[in-house]
Amino acid sequence: QVQLVESGGGSVQTGGSLRLSCAASGRTFSTYVMGWFRQAPGKEREFVAAIRWSGNRRYADSVTGRFTISRDNAKNTVALQMNSLKPEDTAVYYCAADRRLDPVIPTQGYNYWGQGTQVIVSS
DSSP: OOEEEEEOOEEEETTOOEEEEEEEESTTGGGSEEEEEEEOTTSOOEEEEEEOTTSOEEEOTTTTTTEEEEEETTTTEEEEEEOSOOGGGOEEEEEEEEOOOOSSOOSSOOSEEOOOEEEEEEO
16 A cells, blocks of 8 residues: 655746655555646646656656656655646646556556645746
8 A cells, every 4th residue: 555645736937846745655665656647627637747666757748848757765755846837737736656567657547646736837
């Protein structure tokens, strides 16, 4: 079982930056794929970024070049550095963990989810 707690959300103006953090419990954290998803009002939840224990990363096209995902296996944390934020980045951001060991980093079907943290980007 893995429990995830996000922090770091808030309000920022267009072009600003925010850093989200996710603290995970569980002895096997280092073997899980860790991801970030987001859900804007009236829209479905969508994949943002994910990172494997080895450091391999995958990003949604909409955030490539602006967001960076990282993890610290010793501290059981994963972070999402968000730069050059746009109003369309406004959403609730969720941390997620997945047990699968597939070669391709998954973008859906994650096993565990946090409660979410709100990010608001104003123009």
